[in-house]
Amino acid sequence: MDKYSLVEAKRKKLITPESTVMLLEAQAATGGIIDPHRNEKLTVDSAIARDLIDFDDRQQIYTAEKAVTGFDDPFSGKTVSVSEAIKKNLIDRETGLRLLEAQIASGGVVDPVNSVFLPKDVALARGLIDRDLYRSLNDPRDGQKNFVDPVTKKKVSYMQLRERCRIEPHTGLLLLSVQKRSMSFQGIRQPVTVSELVDSGILRPSTVNELESGQISYDEVGERIKDFLQGSSCIAGIYNETTKQKLGIYEAMKIGLVRPGTALELLEAQAATGFIVGTALELLEAQAATGFIVDPVSNLRLPVEEAYKRGLVGIEFKEKLLSAERAVTGYNDPETGNIISLFQAMNKELIEKGHGIRLLEAQIATGGIIDPKESHRLPVDIAYKRGYFNEELSEILSDPSDDTKGFFDPNTEENLTYLQLKERCIKDEATGLCLLPLKEKKKQVQTSQKNTLRKRRVVIVDPETNKEMSVQEAYKKGLIDYETFKELCEQECEWEEITITGSDGSTRVVLVDRKTGSQYDIQDAID
Numbered sequence: 001m002d003k004y005s006l007v008e009a010k011r012k013k014l015i016t017p018e019s020t021v022m023l024l025e026a027q028a029a030t031g032g033i034i035d036p037h038r039n040e041k042l043t044v045d046s047a048i049a050r051d052l053i054d055f056d057d058r059q060q061i062y063t064a065e066k067a068v069t070g071f072d073d074p075f076s077g078k079t080v081s082v083s084e085a086i087k088k089n090l091i092d093r094e095t096g097l098r099l100l101e102a103q104i105a106s107g108g109v110v111d112p113v114n115s116v117f118l119p120k121d122v123a124l125a126r127g128l129i130d131r132d133l134y135r136s137l138n139d140p141r142d143g144q145k146n147f148v149d150p151v152t153k154k155k156v157s158y159m160q161l162r163e164r165c166r167i168e169p170h171t172g173l174l175l176l177s178v179q180k181r182s183m184s185f186q187g188i189r190q191p192v193t194v195s196e197l198v199d200s201g202i203l204r205p206s207t208v209n210e211l212e213s214g215q216i217s218y219d220e221v222g223e224r225i226k227d228f229l230q231g232s233s234c235i236a237g238i239y240n241e242t243t244k245q246k247l248g249i250y251e252a253m254k255i256g257l258v259r260p261g262t263a264l265e266l267l268e269a270q271a272a273t274g275f276i277v278g279t280a281l282e283l284l285e286a287q288a289a290t291g292f293i294v295d296p297v298s299n300l301r302l303p304v305e306e307a308y309k310r311g312l313v314g315i316e317f318k319e320k321l322l323s324a325e326r327a328v329t330g331y332n333d334p335e336t337g338n339i340i341s342l343f344q345a346m347n348k349e350l351i352e353k354g355h356g357i358r359l360l361e362a363q364i365a366t367g368g369i370i371d372p373k374e375s376h377r378l379p380v381d382i383a384y385k386r387g388y389f390n391e392e393l394s395e396i397l398s399d400p401s402d403d404t405k406g407f408f409d410p411n412t413e414e415n416l417t418y419l420q421l422k423e424r425c426i427k428d429e430a431t432g433l434c435l436l437p438l439k440e441k442k443k444q445v446q447t448s449q450k451n452t453l454r455k456r457r458v459v460i461v462d463p464e465t466n467k468e469m470s471v472q473e474a475y476k477k478g479l480i481d482y483e484t485f486k487e488l489c490e491q492e493c494e495w496e497e498i499t500i501t502g503s504d505g506s507t508r509v510v511l512v513d514r515k516t517g518s519q520y521d522i523q524d525a526i527d
Helices: 006-011 017-028 044-049 055-069 082-087 093-106 120-125 131-138 158-163 194-199 205-213 218-224 249-254 260-271 281-288 304-309 315-329 342-347 353-365 380-385 391-398 418-423 471-476 482-491 522-526
Strands: 033-035 040-042 109-111 116-118 184-186 191-193 235-240 245-247 274-276 291-295 300-302 369-371 376-378 407-409 414-416 434-438 447-456 493-502 507-513 519-521
Touching (some): 006 017, 033 044, 040 044, 055 093, 093 158, 109 120, 120 131, 184 194, 191 194, 235 249, 245 249, 249 260, 260 281, 274 304, 300 304, 315 342, 353 391, 353 418, 369 380, 376 380, 414 418
Parallel strands (some): 274 291
Antiparallel strands (some): 235 245, 291 300
């Protein structure tokens, strides 16, 4: 369990600056500022020197300290009590009452001349407090609730706050339990509540109780479940073994180190598992499927739109990566309008099965299937229960055939699963990211490429207005039913013709099916 001084807790934003000052005032008014790490009580000057009080707060704490040492009466030169200081306007009544409340909760009203705690009745008899203050200190309805419970955020008295503290066994110090942050953890794209983590089987109720009571820290729990919150690294980039350079996938593709199809798949996997990491097309698809595109040089993780704006991916990949990113944010069900998962989108034929398997595999290889509604990864049994996975698909992914090996190893020219390709990567020591090493080839030919996008679209004419509209628009207007919508969508296609010209004059033409991600080398087909 972490232990902090009051000023440390303030700097970590565990308690407010106002609460910090009032708690330090209470300490100063009851005998000294406590150093919880050394179990020592200090004067205000010594506490400032030890960084237990912020310099800007010193005057208020100095004033509170006089509740113990006595206030100097500027008229008579005598040392006077809190009660007399209030009467002589040396401090205001509210502050004086708060300091006395802290003293009584800690043992009694302090006699500044004899340095002893006295019961309220004795203090009244000796003139240390007057009858008005005595009544206020005895009547809870008149008492001020000036302190804030950092857990409930409700105002309480100092006595109530002490009662909520735990006693540290080896020092006897009273330690106030706080919630380190709001009871949620940062998921892939949004905060995830503790109750959702319990429902998902990621956190046990007993762990939540330990967290709330301060027995374990927020950071400790976050470390335990980080694979479910963020996942492990996707294939973030390329490591050029010849130049010892780290490259983004897209950058590596532009200089001819990896093929466009390979680049798209890897970037899609990035987007489908969280963020884009700035890397070529198959690899980019894999990045998109993990949620973000990542820049392996700066370890910056970005949503697809932002990655495009920063030039980490080109316009020719943008739409494909935005589609892969929906594996994280969810797909819109055209029948219900609800957000559905990648697996559910595959079942409704909103995404081609082979393409969906490739993205789903990238998620599993980086920590687990992503729940798009709750923005975190799921244990397999919970994924089954929520309808995000099934046994048939599990068998396909656990015993992959050539049909499901959707990723290309540029070193060996083998088709592999995402996990197999990831196992061939190296871990970058500086960032912890997973980089695909590209081995030296006998001859590297500089290339340039020309991309031409070709589409076939089905157009429907509104019989009332004679205006042309897309299949999607016609379905939304109720002009066609869902079965017709699916049939017409299948007739639509979009492909990219990539002409690659090498510095040696050689030319290759590659066709990329934008719907499935499949690529076809024309020369290979002829051969």
